[in-house]
Amino acid sequence: MKDDLHCIELVARLGEYLEGAMSTEERHRFEVHMEHCIGCHRFFVQLRLLRKALSAAVETDADECSPRLSAIFSDWKKARETRPGS
Amino acid sequence: LCASSSLNQEDELLAARVANGDEQAFAELVRRHQAPLLRFVRVFVRQPESIEDVVQDTWISLLRGIDKFENRASFRTWLYQIASNRARTHASRERRREEIKRMILAEVGEQAPVIDRDRFLPETAPEYPLHWAVPPFDWGDHPEVRLLSRETATFLKTEIDRLPPVQAAVVTLRDVEGLEAQDVSQMLSVSAGNQRVLLHRARAKLWRALELHLGEAT
Numbered sequence: 001m002k003d004d005l006h007c008i009e010l011v012a013r014l015g016e017y018l019e020g021a022m023s024t025e026e027r028h029r030f031e032v033h034m035e036h037c038i039g040c041h042r043f044f045v046q047l048r049l050l051r052k053a054l055s056a057a058v059e060t061d062a063d064e065c066s067p068r069l070s071a072i073f074s075d076w077k078k079a080r081e082t083r084p085g086s
Numbered sequence: 087l088c089a090s091s092s093l094n095q096e097d098e099l100l101a102a103r104v105a106n107g108d109e110q111a112f113a114e115l116v117r118r119h120q121a122p123l124l125r126f127v128r129v130f131v132r133q134p135e136s137i138e139d140v141v142q143d144t145w146i147s148l149l150r151g152i153d154k155f156e157n158r159a160s161f162r163t164w165l166y167q168i169a170s171n172r173a174r175t176h177a178s179r180e181r182r183r184e185e186i187k188r189m190i191l192a193e194v195g196e197q198a199p200v201i202d203r204d205r206f207l208p209e210t211a212p213e214y215p216l217h218w219a220v221p222p223f224d225w226g227d228h229p230e231v232r233l234l235s236r237e238t239a240t241f242l243k244t245e246i247d248r249l250p251p252v253q254a255a256v257v258t259l260r261d262v263e264g265l266e267a268q269d270v271s272q273m274l275s276v277s278a279g280n281q282r283v284l285l286h287r288a289r290a291k292l293w294r295a296l297e298l299h300l301g302e303a304t
Contacts, residue, residue: 006216008206015286039221054261057239073112076149
């Protein structure tokens with residue numbers, strides 16, 4: 001490796017990089033390392049893929065609206081319709 | 087990020103329909119957010135029945151305030167602010183605030199490294215010390231197809247539930263629900279730095295689980 005960054009440090013601190021909590025010099029150091037380290041580059045790419053998969057997971061929740069929550073909605077709607085001025 | 091902002095817009099359209107009395111739109115919002123809300127409230131409330139009650143109260147508050155919503159904040163930020171207030175009130179009543187603080191700090195200070203130490207060469211290795219000994223496995227040329235499948239979504243949710251509670255909440259709020267870092271820090275009363283640590287730990291654990299999962303199937 002041409003740089004002085006160890007993979008173990010990059011992996012531990014990649015959260016700071018991803019969250020934009022690093023100085024410009026440190027970002028540069030990380031980027032130089034990832035340009036020629038296949039393992040670290042792959043880890044970075046796979047974390048990005050993981051985040052993509054997690055954000056897609058929101059739509060696939062199959063939980064049904066429980067009868068309790070349906071009842072809450074009905075009560076709310078009724079209360080609202082009978083409220084004067086609505 | 088793009089996907090999460092378009093989902094946010096969909097939520098806001100659903101909220102507008104709820105304000106007009108559309109029950110289906112309400113059911114859809116519940117379907118989307120019930121499981122993540124339960125995961126968030128679990129940080130503050132211990133009893134499973136009480137967790138459900140707090141989430142239910144959140145939906146009641148949301149309905150009562152929906153006419154005033156008018157997209158001041160994003161729908162999700164608003165939803166979780168309500169849940170956060172409800173959950174904190176509950177935690178104060180149960181005198182659990184100190185216990186929660188300690189639990190959060192314990193998760194931040196976990197001794198185990200983010201990725202197993204044996205994936206890296208020892209410090210004393212003659213060549214490439216502290217570099218990858220076992221680099222991440224190749225996920226193939228088009229991993230998106232599998233990663234964005236329903237099967238992977240179900241797998242990831244099971245894995246999130248196996249994380250320590252605060253890490254599960256942070257990764258759910260940030261990566262599943264797409265909330266901003268500063269909102270999540272505020273909702274959980276953690277510093278920006280600790281929020282980052284918790285998020286990175288959670289992501290690294292999920293990455294490892296996913297790596298094993300994808301490896302098994304090929």
